[in-house]
Amino acid sequence: MRPTPIPPKPGQESVWDYPRPARWEDINKHIKVIFNGIVLAETHRPKRVLETSHPPTYYI
Numbered sequence: 001m002r003p004t005p006i007p008p009k010p011g012q013e014s015v016w017d018y019p020r021p022a023r024w025e026d027i028n029k030h031i032k033v034i035f036n037g038i039v040l041a042e043t044h045r046p047k048r049v050l051e052t053s054h055p056p057t058y059y060i
Contacts, residue, residue, distance in 0.1 A: 003053070015053050022051035031060050 005016040025048050033041040043060040050056055 013056075015055060018050040018052045018054070018056075020052040022049050024049055031058065033060070 005014060008014040027046055027048055029046060030044050031042065031046045032039060041060050047059045048056045049059070
């Protein structure tokens with residue numbers, strides 16, 4: 001059985017529109033990982049990997 005894509009809502013992306021093979025993408029966002037009030041990781045130049053049918057993977 002194959003998964004059936006669900007159309008994305010406004011402001012969302014569909015993982016079925018992502019490329020194959022996977023693609024690296026520079027993104028212009030500030031990402032901060034906080035756990036229990038402690039900053040574990042932070043960057044202003046994250047990257048993400050996009051691949052068909054997979055959620056984006058962020059690298060910081």
